[in-house]
Amino acid sequence: MQLTRALRLRPREIVAFVGGGGKTTAMFRMAAEIVASGRRVITTTTTRIFAAQTRLAPAHIVVDEAMAASWAELRAALDSYGHALVTGRVDSGIGKAFGVEPRLISQLADLPDVSAVLVEADGSRMRPLKAPAEHEPVIPGGTTLVVAVAGADVIGKRLDDVHVHRSGLLGQILSLSPGAVVTPDVVASAIVHPLGGRKAVPAGARFVALVNKTEGADRLGDAREIA
Numbered sequence: 001m002q003l004t005r006a007l008r009l010r011p012r013e014i015v016a017f018v019g020g021g022g023k024t025t026a027m028f029r030m031a032a033e034i035v036a037s038g039r040r041v042i043t044t045t046t047t048r049i050f051a052a053q054t055r056l057a058p059a060h061i062v063v064d065e066a067m068a069a070s071w072a073e074l075r076a077a078l079d080s081y082g083h084a085l086v087t088g089r090v091d092s093g094i095g096k097a098f099g100v101e102p103r104l105i106s107q108l109a110d111l112p113d114v115s116a117v118l119v120e121a122d123g124s125r126m127r128p129l130k131a132p133a134e135h136e137p138v139i140p141g142g143t144t145l146v147v148a149v150a151g152a153d154v155i156g157k158r159l160d161d162v163h164v165h166r167s168g169l170l171g172q173i174l175s176l177s178p179g180a181v182v183t184p185d186v187v188a189s190a191i192v193h194p195l196g197g198r199k200a201v202p203a204g205a206r207f208v209a210l211v212n213k214t215e216g217a218d219r220l221g222d223a224r225e226i227a
Helices: 023-036 051-056 071-081 104-109 167-174 184-192 217-226
Strands: 013-019 040-045 048-050 060-062 083-087 096-098 114-120 145-151 206-212
Touching (some): 013 104, 023 145, 040 071, 040 104, 048 051, 051 096, 060 071, 104 114, 145 184, 184 206
Parallel strands (some): 013 114, 013 145
Antiparallel strands (some): 048 096
16 A cells, blocks of 8 residues: 555645554655655654664754754755655654754745655654643644554553553543553544544644554454444
């Protein structure tokens, strides 16, 4: 399946990935598809990304708030590879790269020949499902497409912090008891809830759910039930 086709990617999009269950993987897969089609793409984050994951991009550009002295480096990377990851500084102590200021996203999108800017706009601590805290997600202005991601591997698991990021908050939002079994209906409700996957979606932006981690017949069946 081509993500660019499934999500109906249009020219000059700003795409924000929220939720859990493989946002980074989905973002880099879409970036690879864009480059394979002969176009240019920038990936970035408004939150944080694991430092090890920066190596998934062919070029990693570290910027400050003003992107001082970074524009030429970014253009050179795009000329060479068609894809560059842009983040704030890397903190080796915690093993993460910080995000960029949301206001910089529109500047990245305005660069010549950039087909799309893909933004990881949420964190989930590697959990397949989550509820966003008050300060989340960090969706930049100008976003045209919000992709709410959830992992089908959470089906059958318990509503606890081992399997769900901020499980107590999600339980409050969906009126579920702690430890309840996560069903396809629970995942679907979390995705479409205005305090869940649909939180902070800008007016005019398209909203699409992406059910990830569907390897195997059982998981694919669960994903279809969620859909």
